[in-house]
Amino acid sequence: MINRKLRIGLVCPYSWDVPGGVQNHIRDLAEFLINNGHHVEVLAPATESEDLPDYVVSAGRAVSIPYNGAVARVLFGVGANSRVRSWINDGDFDLLHLHEPAIPSLSLLACWAGEGAMVGTFHAAAKYQKAIFAIGPILEPVIEKLSARIAVSESARLTLTAHLETDAIVIPNGIYAENYRDGSSRTEWQGNTIGFLGRFEEDRKGLPVLLDALPIISRFIPDIRVLIAGPGDSEEVLAKVDPQLRNRVEFLGKISEEDKADFLASVSLYIAPNTGGESFGIILAEAMAGGAAVVASDIPAFADVLGNGQYGALFESENSENLAKVIIDLLRDDTKRRELAKAGAVHAQRFDWGQVGEEIFEVYELAMVSGQKVSLTSENRSWTRLLGRD
């Protein structure tokens, strides 16, 4: 067990300015490590501003590039590269933890430039792509330098094995379970209510799937109410709902973290009908910790978090009829629903930062056995000296 204070450098590939799963994970991890007495710096693309946490070091503004069918806000290039190099050089780190080092980003640059104890975390779960034949030879020598690899889910691990022929340890993303444990049930959200949380205007969050299921559900359960919390324009969504059912749908707007805990404790079912593009189902872990019975689409990331249906019900992704059936079954069977919620609440502890942070730190310890500080790679150093750029 290492008891001394470590200097740890985390590298975030995506812009700190926009919210996202990877960014949240890095923020929580940084705070966990700081609370344990370590010195932490996070290198991230960000606009210089005063409300940046003091452990974040900005490497410049991110640019938007299309990658893997989505738009990623990342940063790379000659300027970014020299900033990464001087950050590593000046940081005197015991360990670097690079997030998503296999995409063109700061993490890849840091992995290229650094030598020593380096841990990489792979978040993305993607289908197998042929393009990997072309980029594999570039990525492999870089990814090889990592002393240890972490994948956030079984599907992220499979993605990694298929694309880069390398294995990883599975450690899930973390939540602060205690923040959700003590939500109080509010009467206005009780009854036959189903809850939805998130940016509902994005189709991949799957609200249309849920709304398509509504006519069927209301035939069997007339007093059903759909509660939707999250930012967005409700008029546009309501326009697509059958006029007779519009009074069954309520929009709560963006809610605070405290309200979120109450929301999860109150609703009869929490629904996550996402159609894909999720690297992890952190919201499901939060919902379980909040005591809600969870129904989610059977995309790989969600099936992982719910233990293939053990800790929450799954339905066939994008199939509204199947979703309706699962919801009706659970709303009619109180005992089954309660048992599901109870199993979920116990399972959610597995994602608590107390446990997850401990596991990540264990990997750090194993990566640091050689005891050397992180430095710039020697081969890069001689070549840059030759080119007179040192």
Next chain:
Amino acid sequence: MKNVILFAGLATLIFWYLTFSASRLDRLHHRVETSWATLDSLLQRRAAIALEVARSSITDPATSLLLTASAYQARGADIEDRSSAESVLSGALGMMLAERESIVAKSDQALLHELDQLTDKIKVAISIHVESVTRTQLIRNKLVFRLFRLAGTAPLPVTYEFEADAI
């Protein structure tokens, strides 16, 4: 003249590629060595705990004998036989832990708790080590690396067979 420049350029490129590949392989060998050192020290600690358990009040004489014998075997085995010897020790420890409920004394509980923590670490260490060994073997099998003998005299890393989920 043009040909000379072209040839010199090509030669530099090949030279760069070979030095780059050699240092890449060197780093992989280094990784194998450190991951093995870590795993080895954890396994040694496990054998020590097994011996301590064997001497404690936890086990009956037969289990003690089994634990002691397999722990000594695991400690003494050379690298080729190591994984099978460790598997035997894992089996012996598994038999002991199967009767876990009957263990009540505080000091014994502490010992078992230490063993649990160590087991978690060993699992992670094994998967890290296996990964670095397979990677190195894979690279060493490539044509360029064999043709130019980039591995030099470094011995081929030994596959550590027992999987992390076997313990």
